[in-house]
Every structure is written in C-alpha cells, then in structure tokens.
C-alpha cells in the first residue's frame with residue numbers, strides 16, 4: 001500500500017489577494033465566497049483537494065490588515081489562528097501591486113506566527129502583469145523572508161496551480177486522510193447556504209452595507225420529494241439599510257434570493273426553496289451569538 005499524505009495548508013494575505021479564488025480553484029468546487037470587495041471571507045473556511053495520494057485541506061482565512069473594529073479584530077485573529085495550526089502556510093501577494101506595506105506588515109508578523117511551519121510565497125494574478133516584472137518581484141520579497149519555495153500563479157485562470165499542488169502534496173506530512181474522500185468542505189451546509197446568500201447581497205450592495213449585515217440560516221427542512229426548504233434571516237445594523245436590502249418593491253432581495261437559490265441547488269444537486277427575511281438588529285456587531293454563527297470567536301475581538 002502506498003503511503004498517503006494529508007495536511008492543512010493555510011492561505012494568508014491581504015484582503016483581496018485572491019485566497020478564496022485559489023481555494024476554489026484547488027478544490028474545483030465553489031466553497032468560499034469571492035467578490036471584488038475586500039473582507040469577504042469572515043471565518044476560516046476549509047476546502048479539501050484530493051491530489052494523487054495526498055489530501056490537502058486548504059484553510060481560507062480572512063484578509064489580514066490593521067483591524068479597528070471588533071468584527072475586524074476577530075477576523076484577523078482567526079486568520080493567524082488558521083496559520084498557527086497549519087502544516088504549510090502560503091502567503092499570497094498580488095503581482096500587479098507588488099510588495100505593499102500591508103504585505104510587508106504580514107511578513108513581519110509571519111516570523112512570530114509561523115514557528116517551524118514552512119511558508120511558500122505565492123505571487124497571484126500573474127495574468128495582470130508582464131512576465132519580466134515577476135522575477136524582480138520574487139527576488140525582492142525573498143530578500144526579506146526565507147520562503148521555502150516561490151510560485152507564480154493565476155488563481156483565476158489556473159496558471160501554475162498544478163505545480164503548486166504538486167509541491168503541497170509532497171510537503172504535507174505522511175498521514176491517513178483527514179476527511180472522507182468525497183468531501184469538499186467542512187463547513188456545515190447551513191453555513192455554506194448563508195455564505196452563498198451573503199455573497200449575492202455583497203455583489204448587489206455598496207460599501208458599508210455588506211460589512212454591516214450578516215446572514216443566518218434559521219431553519220432547514222428536508223422535504224419528502226428530495227428538495228429542501230431553507231429559511232434565512234438577513235440581519236442589518238441600521239433601520240435605513242433594511243429598505244436598501246429589500247430594494248424598490250422588494251426587487252433587490254428577490255434577485256438575491258433567486259441567485260442564491262440557484263447556486264445552492266446546484267451545489268447540493270437538488271431543488272431548494274429559499275425564503276429570506278430582512279430584520280434590523282442594531283447591535284448584532286456586538287452580539288457573541290452572531291460571531292459564533294459565522295464561525296468566529298467574539299472574545300478575539302476584544303480590544
């Protein structure tokens with residue numbers, strides 16, 4: 001019998017570096033929400049890729065930045081927590097932005113958090129720059145940290161992702177598999193469903209509103225005909241946001257519901273009936289229960 005390999009790979013980087021896109025590319029199924037807006041990933045999301053004899057469990061983490069609010073602090077704590085528990089850490093930076101101050105700050109903190117864990121540098125979004133810039137960038141970043149390897153990829157287009165997988169498969173320890181072979185994510189279905197709806201809302205709303213809302217799956221009912229009825233609540237932090245989320249004549253929430261239902265049904269491979277309700281809950285950003293629902297630790301947000 002050949003020896004199997006399995007382990008956790010943490011994806012860290014600034015907001016918008018492409019961590020969720022890479023996780024989805026590696027796993028081949030959409031498990032993490034991706035938008036062009038920063039701070040889309042709130043909790044730690046795991047996606048599982050099978051590659052030869054290896055099972056690689058990717059841990060997507062919230063983007064790391066200088067946190068100011070409780071939710072931000074909880075997210076950054078979760079990100080470093082993900083890195084501390086991993087067998088391999090991948091630091092993502094964006095090819096076209098180069099070595100930003102934010103990336104430098106993360107590399108500084110890596111020294112504290114990584115311990116003996118190998119760290120690879122992943123230069124993402126190479127489809128956005130000319131090839132000759134990449135070598136110089138790679139040298140520049142490698143001068144300030146001892147990366148075990150460097151990869152140049154496009155998470156979106158898949159360039160370089162196979163090489164990265166190859167390397168990771170050899171790098172994770174010899175171990176029995178950690179999850180059943182056909183599992184792609186370890187988030188409970190009700191949380192995935194809430195994330196899908198939150199993604200659709202984020203895509204349709206502006207700026208502060210997505211940050212100040214959260215989605216919870218309140219009820220999940222299996223029907224005899226094989227379909228599922230899913231009831232979700234969208235909590236908004238301000239009375240004024242409710243009308244915006246609903247849209248004129250309920251148009252926005254209807255479009256969100258339709259898009260979320262279609263994606264959830266595709267993910268589950270069976271029909272879904274999705275019911276959304278919007279509620280104002282001015283203090284949800286200060287309620288421990290809301291953080292637990294997102295997979296975050298409320299206390300991590302203590303100043």
Ligand SMILES: Nc1nc2c(ncn2[C@@H]2O[C@H](COP(=O)(O)OP(=O)(O)OP(=O)(O)O)[C@@H](O)[C@H]2O)c(=O)[nH]1
Nearest residue numbers: 016017018019020021036039040041063154155156
């Ligand atoms: N051109 C290009 N765009 C990419 C690539 N990878 C990701 N993106 C885009 O970059 C944006 C951010 O991607 P995400 O995967 O959400 O980034 P993230 O690091 O998970 O972001 P947070 O959740 O905010 O921490 C999205 O609009 C992606 O489509 C890439 O290889 N090339």
